[in-house]
Amino acid sequence: MLLGILLTIHIIVCICLIAVVLMQRSEGGALGMGGGPSGFMSARGAGDLLTRITWILGSIFFIISLALTLLSGRQGASDSVVDRMKVEAIDPNKLNQPAQPAPTDPNAAPPPLSAPTPQVRNPFTGDAEGAPAAPAPTNP
Structure with a gap:
């Protein structure tokens, strides 16, 4: 409840702050630099x-x-991440076991087709990898 009220006030203050900053002159000299006796109605x-x-x-x-940071931190600090995890339910014997393959169903749809593997070419000779290398050119 308190966080909601503070957040609403915070948003209103943000909007007012944006409006006041946009109303100021862009020539500089703001935020109290300089001063002197001046009237309210002057620039x-x-x-x-x-x-x-x-x-x-x-x-x-x-x-x-x-205040919002402190209050929201205290609200979430009641439960630790470790306390929320169910560490006791983890079986250490099953942690590093390989994944079991899924049972095959004869009525199941076939696996999706994959794209063909692109042919890799040697950047120096332009030949496909695995193909016999072209003979080196000879200078006469």
């Missing part, structure tokens, strides 16, 4: 407001991300 004041909102939403984003 500089609007930039400062968006910068503060970005910092606040970014902080909330990281805090909720950390």
